[in-house]
Amino acid sequence: MALSIIVMGAAGRMGSTIARLVNEADDLSLAAVLERQEAEDRLAAFKASGALISSDISKVLPACPGAVVIDFTAPEATMVTARAAAENGNPVIIGTTGFSDEQLAELDELASRSLVFRSANMSVGINVIMDILPRLTALLGDAYDVEMMEIHHNKKKDAPSGTALLLAEPLLKAKGLTRDDINTNRFDVREPRKHAEIGIQSLRGGDVVGVHTIYYMGPGERIEITHQAHSRENFANGALRAARWIVSQKPGRLYNMQDVLHD
Known part of the structure; x- marks a missing residue:
């Protein structure tokens, strides 16, 4: 039935x-x-x-x-x-x-x-990435700063996106941080990046379904994990x-x- x-x-x-x-x-x-x-x-x-x-x-x-x-x-x-x-x-x-x-x-x-x-994101790919992030974050350690960029269509109302906040949860947990340690605005602050924070920046335009990129930036190298929703x-x-x-x-x-x- x-x-x-x-x-x-x-x-x-x-x-x-x-x-x-x-x-x-x-x-x-x-x-x-x-x-x-x-x-x-x-x-x-x-x-x-x-x-x-x-x-x-x-x-x-x-x-x-x-x-x-x-x-x-x-x-x-x-x-x-x-x-x-x-x-x-x-x-x-x-x-x-x-x-x-x-x-x-x-x-x-x-x-x-x-x-x-x-679920803020029903994508299988996003949820698999969430499984990977805690181990990757732990293995890379404190020498790597973690940032995120999310891009969506120009009709989306909330920022950061629900998916960005969802992805941030395992990152924060792995680093022993809370949502209060998410930085979404560096435009009004004239100071170096805090070590104990995760930055999330938002772009809006066109008909983009959704793109989320997590950056691990460390000594002499950068790792990027990107999920692009095509439909x-x-x-x-x-x-x-x-x-x-x-x-x-x-x-x-x-x-x-x-x-x-x-x-």
Whole structure:
């Protein structure tokens, strides 16, 4: 039996890609697509698939028991989705970035009693890099400064990107630092680079899907690790892989892409 999928923000760049891939998959079924009320007419193309079309998640979920909700929208909208999914017992896959600390804490609480999966990046490649970074950082040692550059399209709102902050986590841990040691602004400071910090710089322009480069700069050499996303299908396929995986899990904690890869 095909796994039912509900796609939030289905008229957007990520949502439309996810919905299309669901329709193309033999083991998935597009149960519903949702968009803001003023943009609901942009979902007419999905009528042929038999999917429910709506702007109200609270009305859709009771009609789609067990369907996995996938949300790559915006923090406030995603929180509404996550609360509704928890109330109705639907698993939710979250690819949204830019959450506040309070919102992240609420997602943790929801995950204690419902199936919630969140990853700032669903790419298999990014998550494999995350596995490599702690050992590489430890082997190179304190003689190497670590910096990061991330590039995205000109419509992206948050900076640094959620993926950059995700990649920073194993770097900070390996160096015994915290997020307070991330430097995102050297323009207003006239002083040498601090040794105990990790710099993250952001560029925005054009239609760049996503490029992240980590630099290890040491005595007489530089190591660069770069991940380039060529298509949003990369992230969409990761989200669908997570959807297939999460239905066999139990509530209790917030799941992420590392859990999928190491299962």
